[in-house]
Amino acid sequence: MKYIPNLLLPILLLAFACNNNTGEKSDNDVTEDPLELVASAEKIFHLNDSTAPTSTCFQFVPELNDYLMLNEFTNEIIFYDYDNGSIVNKIHFPAQGPNGIGKKGLSFLYANKDSIFISNSWTNKIFLFDEKGIYKNSYLLEREGLEEGFMTGKDNLMFLMNGTLYIPAGMTGALLDDNTALKNFYKLDLTTGNFSKEYNRPDIYNNGNWGANCMMDFSYSAVNRKDDFIIRSFPIDANIYVYQNDQLIEKHQVKSQFFDAVPPMSMNRDKVMDWKESVVYDYSTSHYYNIIYDEYRDVYYRLTLLGNTIDEISNPEIQYDQEFTIMVLDDKFKVLGETKFQRNKYLVYNTFVNENGLHIQLNPKNYTDENQMEFEVLSFTRNLL
Numbered sequence: 001m002k003y004i005p006n007l008l009l010p011i012l013l014l015a016f017a018c019n020n021n022t023g024e025k026s027d028n029d030v031t032e033d034p035l036e037l038v039a040s041a042e043k044i045f046h047l048n049d050s051t052a053p054t055s056t057c058f059q060f061v062p063e064l065n066d067y068l069m070l071n072e073f074t075n076e077i078i079f080y081d082y083d084n085g086s087i088v089n090k091i092h093f094p095a096q097g098p099n100g101i102g103k104k105g106l107s108f109l110y111a112n113k114d115s116i117f118i119s120n121s122w123t124n125k126i127f128l129f130d131e132k133g134i135y136k137n138s139y140l141l142e143r144e145g146l147e148e149g150f151m152t153g154k155d156n157l158m159f160l161m162n163g164t165l166y167i168p169a170g171m172t173g174a175l176l177d178d179n180t181a182l183k184n185f186y187k188l189d190l191t192t193g194n195f196s197k198e199y200n201r202p203d204i205y206n207n208g209n210w211g212a213n214c215m216m217d218f219s220y221s222a223v224n225r226k227d228d229f230i231i232r233s234f235p236i237d238a239n240i241y242v243y244q245n246d247q248l249i250e251k252h253q254v255k256s257q258f259f260d261a262v263p264p265m266s267m268n269r270d271k272v273m274d275w276k277e278s279v280v281y282d283y284s285t286s287h288y289y290n291i292i293y294d295e296y297r298d299v300y301y302r303l304t305l306l307g308n309t310i311d312e313i314s315n316p317e318i319q320y321d322q323e324f325t326i327m328v329l330d331d332k333f334k335v336l337g338e339t340k341f342q343r344n345k346y347l348v349y350n351t352f353v354n355e356n357g358l359h360i361q362l363n364p365k366n367y368t369d370e371n372q373m374e375f376e377v378l379s380f381t382r383n384l385l
Contacts, residue, residue: 034337208264
């Protein structure tokens with residue numbers, strides 16, 4: 001987490017006192033009987049001396065009924081059996097050598113026992129291994145200058161669809177005449193090994209300057225394999241975008257009831273913004289976050305992060321811990337309800353779905369047992385209509 005020296009905070013906070021956008025509600029097209037998400041169970045995974053309760057990459061694999069996480073310290077993917085919470089497998093990957101994946105900027109995708117993809121955002125390279133950790137192939141993205149690079153991990157994961165690997169891409173700080181020209185995905189054709197850049201940002205990105213830290217430039221995606229949909233969500237945009245066969249087929253306005261339009265940091269698109277001031281903007285501005293598809297209930301979860309007040313950012317006990325909301329959307333993207341969650345209790349970036357519900361990790365600093373990793377399982381307050 002980025003740190004702002006306390007001596008700088010008063011100056012920076014005054015500059016953004018007018019930009020805070022937190023608690024005011026706006027009208028929204030919500031169903032007449034809104035549902036809420038409530039904790040219905042707890043799920044515990046057991047740690048050992050070499051595993052940690054946090055990581056840069058996670059995945060639940062229904063076919064295995066396993067929860068997988070990357071151990072950055074040992075270059076391993078750890079497999080936890082969902083039912084008993086114990087470690088059932090580890091796959092180690094070399095950090096150095098001809099097939100070395102490195103030690104930083106790593107993310108993974110478990111596709112099947114023969115195809116485990118590792119991405120390195122520092123080298124823009126994709127590695128392919130099998131379940132025994134045997135190297136099979138690698139793919140290097142050749143890029144120049146300010147061209148987008150990989151941006152994978154946590155809430156921005158790779159996915160495989162119709163034989164093509166989709167890799168999230170991120171801007172590198174360039175200010176362009178047309179910011180919509182920046183792409184959000186690299187597609188890797190696994191047959192030819194060729195990369196292509198796809199999926200522009202929406203027009204709203206040309207309406208202002210969104211800061212220097214790229215937090216507002218992320219693109220979040222959900223994959224609905226039943227309908228062959230890729231659904232895209234952007235931090236500054238109330239709309240979500242539905243793609244099929246890489247073509248935009250629908251756009252839906254899905255607004256939070258807890259904040260209005262996301263304001264730009266500045267209307268001057270040519271201004272190079274200070275990164276420290278941008279941190280304050282990022283955490284004081286309510287915005288949209290991840291989107292998740294629940295194949296078991298055929299609904300979507302759209303998450304938002306609520307901006308902290310200036311006093312909260314000044315408070316070292318709070319600073320960048322934010323309240324958040326989860327919106328539940330039906331299969332037609334109608335809002336069924338939106339639930340607000342308290343700060344400090346959860347790690348909002350670590351979520352997964354299975355037949356039991358939406359899982360969200362509890363904050364490790366609140367654990368009573370340091371040898372376990374804890375999740376809350378969220379369920380609906382009423383049955384879906």
